[in-house]
Amino acid sequence: MNRMRLFTPGPTSVPEEVLLEMARPVFHHRTQDYKTLFAAVNKLLQQVLQTANPVVTISGSGTAAYECAMINMIPQGGKVLCLSNGKFAERWVTIAKRNKCQITELKAEYGHAVPPEQVADALSKGTFDAVTLCHSETSACTVNDLQAIAAHVRKTDAILIADGITSVGAIPVKPDEWGVDILVTGSQKALMLPPGLAFLSVSEKARKKMESVTQPNLYLSLPHYLKSLAENDVPWTPAVTLVRGLHKSLELITQEGMENVWKRTAAFARATRSAAAALGLKVFSSNPSDSVTGIHYPAGFDDKTFRGALRKQFNIHIAAGQGSMEGKIFRLSHMGYVDAFDTLGVISAIEIVLKQQGYSFTFGAGVAAAHQELAKLVL
Amino acid sequence: MNRMRLFTPGPTSVPEEVLLEMARPVFHHRTQDYKTLFAAVNKLLQQVLQTANPVVTISGSGTAAYECAMINMIPQGGKVLCLSNGKFAERWVTIAKRNKCQITELKAEYGHAVPPEQVADALSKGTFDAVTLCHSETSACTVNDLQAIAAHVRKTDAILIADGITSVGAIPVKPDEWGVDILVTGSQKALMLPPGLAFLSVSEKARKKMESVTQPNLYLSLPHYLKSLAENDVPWTPAVTLVRGLHKSLELITQEGMENVWKRTAAFARATRSAAAALGLKVFSSNPSDSVTGIHYPAGFDDKTFRGALRKQFNIHIAAGQGSMEGKIFRLSHMGYVDAFDTLGVISAIEIVLKQQGYSFTFGAGVAAAHQELAKLVL
Numbered sequence: 001m002n003r004m005r006l007f008t009p010g011p012t013s014v015p016e017e018v019l020l021e022m023a024r025p026v027f028h029h030r031t032q033d034y035k036t037l038f039a040a041v042n043k044l045l046q047q048v049l050q051t052a053n054p055v056v057t058i059s060g061s062g063t064a065a066y067e068c069a070m071i072n073m074i075p076q077g078g079k080v081l082c083l084s085n086g087k088f089a090e091r092w093v094t095i096a097k098r099n100k101c102q103i104t105e106l107k108a109e110y111g112h113a114v115p116p117e118q119v120a121d122a123l124s125k126g127t128f129d130a131v132t133l134c135h136s137e138t139s140a141c142t143v144n145d146l147q148a149i150a151a152h153v154r155k156t157d158a159i160l161i162a163d164g165i166t167s168v169g170a171i172p173v174k175p176d177e178w179g180v181d182i183l184v185t186g187s188q189k190a191l192m193l194p195p196g197l198a199f200l201s202v203s204e205k206a207r208k209k210m211e212s213v214t215q216p217n218l219y220l221s222l223p224h225y226l227k228s229l230a231e232n233d234v235p236w237t238p239a240v241t242l243v244r245g246l247h248k249s250l251e252l253i254t255q256e257g258m259e260n261v262w263k264r265t266a267a268f269a270r271a272t273r274s275a276a277a278a279l280g281l282k283v284f285s286s287n288p289s290d291s292v293t294g295i296h297y298p299a300g301f302d303d304k305t306f307r308g309a310l311r312k313q314f315n316i317h318i319a320a321g322q323g324s325m326e327g328k329i330f331r332l333s334h335m336g337y338v339d340a341f342d343t344l345g346v347i348s349a350i351e352i353v354l355k356q357q358g359y360s361f362t363f364g365a366g367v368a369a370a371h372q373e374l375a376k377l378v379l
Numbered sequence: 380m381n382r383m384r385l386f387t388p389g390p391t392s393v394p395e396e397v398l399l400e401m402a403r404p405v406f407h408h409r410t411q412d413y414k415t416l417f418a419a420v421n422k423l424l425q426q427v428l429q430t431a432n433p434v435v436t437i438s439g440s441g442t443a444a445y446e447c448a449m450i451n452m453i454p455q456g457g458k459v460l461c462l463s464n465g466k467f468a469e470r471w472v473t474i475a476k477r478n479k480c481q482i483t484e485l486k487a488e489y490g491h492a493v494p495p496e497q498v499a500d501a502l503s504k505g506t507f508d509a510v511t512l513c514h515s516e517t518s519a520c521t522v523n524d525l526q527a528i529a530a531h532v533r534k535t536d537a538i539l540i541a542d543g544i545t546s547v548g549a550i551p552v553k554p555d556e557w558g559v560d561i562l563v564t565g566s567q568k569a570l571m572l573p574p575g576l577a578f579l580s581v582s583e584k585a586r587k588k589m590e591s592v593t594q595p596n597l598y599l600s601l602p603h604y605l606k607s608l609a610e611n612d613v614p615w616t617p618a619v620t621l622v623r624g625l626h627k628s629l630e631l632i633t634q635e636g637m638e639n640v641w642k643r644t645a646a647f648a649r650a651t652r653s654a655a656a657a658l659g660l661k662v663f664s665s666n667p668s669d670s671v672t673g674i675h676y677p678a679g680f681d682d683k684t685f686r687g688a689l690r691k692q693f694n695i696h697i698a699a700g701q702g703s704m705e706g707k708i709f710r711l712s713h714m715g716y717v718d719a720f721d722t723l724g725v726i727s728a729i730e731i732v733l734k735q736q737g738y739s740f741t742f743g744a745g746v747a748a749a750h751q752e753l754a755k756l757v758l
Contacts, residue, residue: 008407011619022620023402026573028387028696059575060439061615064598098595188616194405196438196575196618216477217596219443236440237567239575239618240390241401317407
């Protein structure tokens with residue numbers, strides 16, 4: 001009878017009151033009621049995304065928002081600088097290739113941030129329509145220094161497009177202050193909703209750039225979204241129940257306050273890293289993101305067996321490594337609807353399974369370390 | 380304390396048990412549990428869409444599915460024959476224009492079907508990569524003779540792409556038997572779900588055509604969807620809660636049986652048309668669809684005032700005319716989670732508001748006519 005605990009870095013758990021909000025009878029979207037709801041949602045999105053710019057809502061996955069950003073910012077055959085240090089960053093490259101962009105790729109190994117000075121160097125050697133990166137690269141559990149990178153990009157004409165899918169609502173990200181032109185995020189991470197909605201904030205610089213770009217896609221046409229948004233309306237039928245749930249989840253987030261949300265997420269990540277150290281396990285990444293922690297398996301451990309034991313015995317769901325890290329690490333999310341005691345619980349469960357599967361360590365050391373760290377939130 | 384009754388032709392009401400299904404805790408989509416759910420959904424979708432071909436599920440609106448069909452079937456600069464008799468058919472033309480297709484448009488006035496012999500004539504005069512149409516044109520409350528049109532198209536190399544958004548699950552549509560290559564539908568109509576999912580069945584002829592087409596879009600790349608679907612998987616994060624609700628709603632539909640669903644929908648449409656005749660009101664369309672009925676306002680009636688009165692007094696939501704019929708007609712859906720007594724109720728409410736707003740007629744004549752017609756379902 002263990003409660004299901006999702007520590008996967010998306011989807012994350014959805015608060016019960018958000019689930020029930022989405023279970024209310026459906027209503028029509030071409031109504032004043034919908035416009036009123038959407039107006040409230042749009043204001044709250046601006047608070048959570050820390051921007052005064054319009055935030056577009058797309059019914060679709062993060063990939064739809066990635067594509068919307070790229071195709072509306074980069075003219076045919078245009079130039080893009082893609083910072084790449086993980087599986088999601090690689091998706092920018094995939095989209096750019098399909099659109100026959102001229103791509104300059106700036107690669108760092110999985111688990112390392114892309115050095116801002118390398119970005120400055122690349123920008124000094126060429127002109128670009130856009131620069132893309134993942135702020136928090138979920139696959140590699142690594143955070144890039146978006147603020148420092150933005151400081152370089154904002155001096156140029158390039159549009160800075162950042163994936164904030166596992167940073168918005170988890171770790172500090174300030175697009176207006178830093179100079180991020182398009183910040184993409186998704187519903188199923190720190191925003192505590194099911195998958196199905198994606199978002200992008202659009203700066204004035206990006207809106208100007210958009211005017212010079214013609215692209216064929218209708219569903220992902222940014223001008224269509226922005227024109228409707230100015231009247232709190234939508235160009236295509238929206239996922240009404242998810243938008244209604246979004247209103248509730250954004251209320252919960254803004255009531256807690258962004259600073260508090262960031263503080264709590266960072267504490268859970270610190271507690272998890274301390275626990276790993278106390279258990280003699282190595283944290284993956286030289287620059288770990290606070291939204292998701294990667295931990296190396298002890299030698300000889302099998303990923304599927306380990307995660308399967310957590311799932312079957314305790315209904316706890318953690319994620320495998322992705323890309324080149326598959327089988328080598330496991331990943332735990334700290335985003336959204338998760339609290340200190342859930343975090344302590346997952347460390348306890350991990351210790352039990354480590355012991356069951358023959359790893360030698362001081363049983364209880366992880367829980368003790370996490371408890372010490374988590375208590376600092378209130379003591 | 381009137382229960383909300385949605386007679387809008389999408390979104391339609393969602394059964395309470397589907398709403399509650401979607402309120403269950405979210406789970407991760409890269410799991411065997413999701414594959415098992417999706418496998419069951421895919422089988423049920425084939426039953427409801429009456430096809431042995433794969434049915435692709437996209438998180439997005441009907442427009443996303445339209446675009447997916449077109450861009451994956453028509454090569455750059457390719458030729459398309461667009462049958463056009465309403466607002467939704469016009470969207471095929473919009474997408475084709477954005478993609479610089481060579482368009483031949485076959486237009487009928489709103490409220491009239493496109494004659495199949497005109498399609499045969501156009502096909503005899505040129506070759507086309509694809510032919511597009513709306514089976515049930517929701518904006519004009521008009522059904523096209525898809526079977527007869529398909530009989531002409533299947534003799535050619537052209538791919539027949541049909542919008543079945545308000546026909547699938549409402550009126551008979553048999554893509555395999557008739558020769559419809561791509562049948563598009565959406566979640567928020569007869570499938571009794573909130574908006575947020577769209578579907579397309581893909582014939583072998585369409586899958587072969589797809590291999591000859593290269594297009595840049597990633598999110599709407601049909602090969603990506605089909606490749607994943609073969610393993611009951613998804614290329615991008617799906618709207619998990621909606622897919623879970625879909626499983627429940629498809630179970631409800633298939634338990635009732637397609638023949639019964641079609642029979643009931645047709646009866647509600649007949650009852651509504653009889654009521655209109657009894658009230659001296661003219662039904663819009665020379666070939667009315669059974670999924671949505673359009674009725675002309677009496678002279679001098681104001682659309683917003685009329686629909687507003689239904690909404691404010693009775694919590695009954697009907698739709699305005701669209702495109703060139705705006706202000707001239709009102710529209711009532713017969714799709715999905717609606718029963719005979721809801722249908723009788725909406726006729727009663729319409730009579731009351733007609734009387735309040737000064738129309739002269741035999742009060743009760745509409746209800747009497749509808750009652751007679753509806754009773755035939757069981758007597």
